[in-house]
């Protein structure tokens with residue numbers, strides 16, 4: 025199965041496969057929340073199945089499909105970090121090379137799906153490069169990346185890149201309505217998710233939208249000096265909301281800047297809370313908002329490293345509280 029917005033990519037690969045000129049290495053790239061993982065799994069199963077249907081999908085019934093679905097296909101290797109946010113190490117990259125030269129169990133090919141490719145550390149990427157330079161016939165390496173620019177250029181250039189761009193709004197809306205029902209505000213969800221349908225679905229299903237309003241309330245209280253930034257940071261980090269908090273802070277301040285300069289900005293993300301954002305930034309200068317935006321962007325980048333999430337949040341919220349206090353004493 026693939027998502028409705030992936031038809032074009034599927035057709036491209038299917039015609040490559042039909043003509044027996046599918047590249048050994050594919051790089052599926054595009055923002056998070058586009059369903060690349062499902063696409064890669066569907067493709068891997070199709071490559072291993074012996075009885076594909078007319079559209080190129082796996083039959084679902086043959087011995088290869090049964091083993092694939094049970095997660096025990098001996099010619100398929102999914103590769104990922106030990107834990108989310110950790111690196112893919114050189115040992116794993118070596119295991120990929122060793123796996124690809126093994127004799128095949130079935131009369132088919134061997135497939136590796138590695139995600140996220142940008143999680144490979146330098147040693148792992150260099151090791152994989154050798155595999156890419158000398159592809160073994162009958163093997164396919166599928167790499168997935170949210171930010172393909174973060175990959176070694178030499179790795180990138182040896183893969184055929186299949187790009188997944190944010191789908192047309194109407195397609196994403198129809199799909200979200202089919203998942204969530206007609207009554208949901210899918211437009212707001214898609215705005216908040218930068219148009220990525222699966223990310224929008226996650227926002228709706230995991231109660232993230234309600235959390236966002238709670239967090240906004242606490243942010244307002246910090247702005248008016250009614251809450252202590254350190255205890256709010258501690259609370260958010262205890263509730264394991266650090267990455268959500270960084271995401272919302274970043275989106276709020278982007279909208280604040282839009283509201284600062286345009287009376288009815290067309291590209292507003294948090295449209296439902298525009299009045300509240302406007303109230304928060306009353307008497308705060310645009311240049312201070314830009315500086316704060318930069319801090320939130322940097323903080324999101326640090327989060328992938330080994331930096332303590334609570335400290336990142338404390339730093340941001342203390343900065344914001346100081347900025348707001350200045351405004352409160354001035355006015």
Ligand SMILES: [Zn+2]
Nearest residue numbers: 073083086089
């Ligand atoms: Zn099959």
